[in-house]
Amino acid sequence: MSFVSIFHIQKRFLNYRITYKGPFDYKRDHTKAYRYPFGINKGAIEDTINEINQIRQLDLKDTDVSPFHLVWRYKTMTHIPWHEKYVLSHLGLHQKECHIRVVVPNTPHFNGLLWRVKHLIQLMPIAFPDGIPTEEDVGCVKLNTYTGALSVNPSHKVSADRIDLAKSDDIYYGKYLREYLKWSSDQWLAY
Template identity: 50%
Template sequence: MSFILQFHRQIRRYIYNPVYKGPFEYKKRDTKMYRYPFGINKTQLEEKFAEINEIRAKPLNDEDVSPFHLVWRYKSLYGNPWNHKLILRRLGMHQLKKNIPVIIPNTPHYNNMLWEIKHLIRLKPLKFPDGLPTEEDLGSIKVDLETGEMRINRAYRIPKESMDRSDPPPMFCGKYLREYLKWSSGLVGYSLPNHEIDTKDGNRIEEYDQKMKNYYQHQHVFYNSKK
């Protein structure tokens, strides 16, 4: 360490030496910290603890305990140890995107895993106002993340006619799909692969596509013959 750096550190330590003036000397009278020296209202804190004690004193039955938890991760994965990341991966909360809800059974094995990552997650008991779902209710289930309720309604189910359709919608075939792939790939002109033109619709867009293809082929032949 050089002499200048050592001298600079000693001068800073001498000039900026903090002097403790007590917990109340530097606080103003019109601030909240003056009324509550540690930023805590003692009365509100006692009321909150009393409310928590009342909830804990209530007898719990097996019917009141939910068999499942609704859990989501609200903090980032960055900076966590490997064992916490491993638990998140096992529970299905390892995605980069946060606030993705996951339903986890309320068993001692999973509760021990949740206890290890309790500082990274939010948890709600999953409620079943319409009863536990069965195999017949698949496709008609919806979970409300705000209330933590799982609703079963036949109106949520997708009709079988829509699920059994073999023909894809027109927006995913033909001209639309080729244009989407072309612009998303960034390939223009000669870099585009040759494709068969679907002329079964007979619309003007397909005719324009055929015309432009012939134009590029003619241009390619013209420049090659010129060389």
């Protein structure tokens, strides 16, 4: 066989269009239905559709829907389009490491962003076994990132002394930031 005849065979093969020839054409390898040699189980499909319809007909209360989602990325960011990376950066899931968990509010805006990258992330609703925390409970909450339970316990409260120790000097804030950066860059150029 010459190169020209091989090229024509390949060209004919690439131009061949796969057409659906009915639900019982399972004998050919190029049809998707070949993967199901005993036919498509219509009963199982109807059962799943009925389950979905039953879930949709349930009367949900506001307490049944979680106001927050716990979201993490389980796939790498390599070889994904730029617009998905952009959405992941808005959600805070743009780190190199996978499985870093982020709390995202359950609003239509964020749900739309999550829908765009649904094939890259996993999602868990946050449960409030002790009730939704109030302003007095702000320092007493602890989120279990594996079960998604946010517990309120006074033993978790951080003292004001530890918070004051964690604060940095005021030189890095406000009007002193420009002078600090200028000083540090001059010091860096002096070496």
